Amino acid sequence: MKTTTILFTFFIGSFVFAQNSEDLVPKHAVSVFSVNNVNLLQKISLDDLVKYEFMEEVQQELFDGSTAGKTLKDSGIDFDQKLNIFFGRAHDFELSGFTFGIKDKDQLFEVFDDFLPAESSYDGVDFYESYFNRIAIKGNSGILFRVSPNMQQVNSIADSIWVARGNDDPWMYEYPELQEVMYDLEQSGELDTLMVEEIYETYEYEDELPIADEDPNTKTYYELRDSVEVSMQQLYFEQVCNELFVSGENLRKSSPEFEEKLAHDAEGVFYFDNARSLTRNSSYYSLRKDHPNFYKQLEELYAGNILTGDLVINDQSIELKIDAKYGEQLGDIYANITDAKFDKNILKYIHKDNSAFFTFRVNLREAYEQAFKTITPMLESEDDQMFTMLLMMWELYDEFLNKDAMFDAYRGSVFGTYNGIKKVKTKKYIFEYDEETFDYTEEEVEAEEDMPLFAIGFSTGRLDIAERYLERMSRIEPSMHNEGDYWVVDQAILDAAPMYMILKNDLFIVTNDEDMARNHSEGYGADAIDKKLLKKAQKSGFMYGYADLGRAIENVPRDLFNDEENEMIDVIRGKSGMIEFTSTETSSEQTSFNLIYNFEGEYESTGTYILDLINSLYVITK
Numbered sequence: 001m002k003t004t005t006i007l008f009t010f011f012i013g014s015f016v017f018a019q020n021s022e023d024l025v026p027k028h029a030v031s032v033f034s035v036n037n038v039n040l041l042q043k044i045s046l047d048d049l050v051k052y053e054f055m056e057e058v059q060q061e062l063f064d065g066s067t068a069g070k071t072l073k074d075s076g077i078d079f080d081q082k083l084n085i086f087f088g089r090a091h092d093f094e095l096s097g098f099t100f101g102i103k104d105k106d107q108l109f110e111v112f113d114d115f116l117p118a119e120s121s122y123d124g125v126d127f128y129e130s131y132f133n134r135i136a137i138k139g140n141s142g143i144l145f146r147v148s149p150n151m152q153q154v155n156s157i158a159d160s161i162w163v164a165r166g167n168d169d170p171w172m173y174e175y176p177e178l179q180e181v182m183y184d185l186e187q188s189g190e191l192d193t194l195m196v197e198e199i200y201e202t203y204e205y206e207d208e209l210p211i212a213d214e215d216p217n218t219k220t221y222y223e224l225r226d227s228v229e230v231s232m233q234q235l236y237f238e239q240v241c242n243e244l245f246v247s248g249e250n251l252r253k254s255s256p257e258f259e260e261k262l263a264h265d266a267e268g269v270f271y272f273d274n275a276r277s278l279t280r281n282s283s284y285y286s287l288r289k290d291h292p293n294f295y296k297q298l299e300e301l302y303a304g305n306i307l308t309g310d311l312v313i314n315d316q317s318i319e320l321k322i323d324a325k326y327g328e329q330l331g332d333i334y335a336n337i338t339d340a341k342f343d344k345n346i347l348k349y350i351h352k353d354n355s356a357f358f359t360f361r362v363n364l365r366e367a368y369e370q371a372f373k374t375i376t377p378m379l380e381s382e383d384d385q386m387f388t389m390l391l392m393m394w395e396l397y398d399e400f401l402n403k404d405a406m407f408d409a410y411r412g413s414v415f416g417t418y419n420g421i422k423k424v425k426t427k428k429y430i431f432e433y434d435e436e437t438f439d440y441t442e443e444e445v446e447a448e449e450d451m452p453l454f455a456i457g458f459s460t461g462r463l464d465i466a467e468r469y470l471e472r473m474s475r476i477e478p479s480m481h482n483e484g485d486y487w488v489v490d491q492a493i494l495d496a497a498p499m500y501m502i503l504k505n506d507l508f509i510v511t512n513d514e515d516m517a518r519n520h521s522e523g524y525g526a527d528a529i530d531k532k533l534l535k536k537a538q539k540s541g542f543m544y545g546y547a548d549l550g551r552a553i554e555n556v557p558r559d560l561f562n563d564e565e566n567e568m569i570d571v572i573r574g575k576s577g578m579i580e581f582t583s584t585e586t587s588s589e590q591t592s593f594n595l596i597y598n599f600e601g602e603y604e605s606t607g608t609y610i611l612d613l614i615n616s617l618y619v620i621t622k
Contacts, residue, residue: 076107097145268311340412348523457509541583
C-alpha cells in the first residue's frame, strides 16, 4: 500500500488542481512544483491514462469491493485544475505535502480511506487525519500535509527534561564491559570486522535507557523524547494552520517570484528558494543558536537566491527553462566566477561521434578574491575563538599564497567526454562466507569487464608545474612513466587498464582512451565536433552540455550496475533522443538555463511517450 500511495501521490497528483489551491501553499515552502492540468490533459487523456497497468493496480488498491466499477474519474478530484506539490522549511520544523481541488468530497474519501474526521478550530475548515498526515479542506480546495519538528531541538528539550528529573546525561550512558573487551582486542591487534557482530551478540542490551526510579509510570528517555516530538509537532501544525486560515499568509503572497510563475502558460512550473532551503536546514540549528550574528549575515548573503522554471511539453520535445536569481552580494560572486575566457583548444579533443560531452568555465581567481572580500568581514564580526582562528589562518594563507602560480595553473575552461565502452581483461575475487564458523575464502578468477571511455581536462598556463609533479611521482611510482606525447599509469583502472595524461596545447587531460592518447594527443583535427556544435558551446554562457541519449544508454556498461538497475536502464534502451543544456552569461542578478530533450519515434504524443516510459519502469519494479 505504501508504494501504491507514493505512486498515487506522484502520478495522479500530477493531474490534480483546485481553484485557489495555490493559496493553501504555506509561506514556509522552499520548493513547489505546480502542474497545469488543463494544458497537460489536452496531451494526455484521462481515459488513456487509466488504461496503463500502473494506473490499474493503483485503482485496485484505492477502490475496494464497495466501489467496484469506479475509476479515478470517480474519485472526487477536480481534474480540470492544478496541483501544487511542496516541501518547506522553517527554523524549527519542516513540512511537505500538496494542495489540490475537490469536485466531490464524499467520493474523495473513498480514495483517502485511511483518513478520519478530526476536530477543527477554524471556521469553514474541515480536518481529517491519518497518523501524522493531515488533510485540511476549505471550500473546494484541500491541502494534504505533514509537519516534522527539528530533531536537534527535540533532543535538546528532551535531554533538559530528562536531566532535570534527576537522571544522568542520556548520551553518556555506556556499557563498560563491552568497551573494555573492545579496547583490549583493538590494542592487541586481534580485532577485525568479522568479530564485531559476534562480540555484540555476547551482550544483551535494554532497548530503552533506564528510568530514574522503579515507578512503572515513569517514562523512559525514548518515551519522553517521543512525547516531546509529538507535542512540538502539534505546536507547529497549529502555527501553520493559523497562518493559512486565520492570518491568510501563504507563499503566493510572500513571494512575487512564485506568484509570477503561476501565471505562466506551461504544463508545469517550479519554484525553489535556495536561500531558505540552505539557511533553514536543520544542520544550521547549532550555528543559529550559538552564533546568531554570523548566521544573520549568512542569511543576508543568500537572500534573494531563488530558482524558478517552466516545464514545456511539445510534440517531439520536453523543455525545461530555468532562471536563477541572486541577491547583490552573492550575485557579484557568481558573476565573477563565470567571468572566464573560453579556451577553444578544448574543442580539438571532442570527437564528432562522441556520445556525450560538456564544457564549463569558471574564473577561480576572481571567485576567490570576491569570496575573501565578502566572507572575512563576516568572520571578523563574530567574537568567537573558533571564528577568530579561521580568520587568522585565512589571512595568513592569503598573504603568503603565490596566487599567480596557483590560479594560472587553472585558467578556467573544463571539458569532459563520454566515448562509449571498451572490453578489458581483468581479475575478480569470489568470496564465500560461512555464517556458522565465520570463515571465508577467496578465489581469484579471470574476467572481462566493460570500461566506459572518458576524457576530462582543463586549460592551464603552467604545464611546467604538471610536468614536474609527474616527473617526481614517476620516481616513486613504477607504474607511472613518460611516453613522449603522454604519460601513462599502468593498471590504474580495474587493476587492468592504463590511465593516460596528455599535456599539450595548454591543456591537462586525463583519459582512459588509448586511441586518444596514442594517436590524437594533439586533438582530432578534422574529426573534431562539427562547427554547429562548436559555436553553440562557445556561445553558451559558462556551461554547455550535449548527449545523444540513445547511443549513450546503449553503451552504458552493464557491469557497473546490479540486476535491478540494469532492468530499469533497459527500459530506456532503444529510445533515441538528443539532450542539450545551455546557459546564458551570468550577471550580478541572474543566470538563465535551458534543458531540452528532443526525442524520436512513433508516438501518438509527447504524453504517451512519457507514460510508456513510466509504465515500463513500473512493470519491472513492482
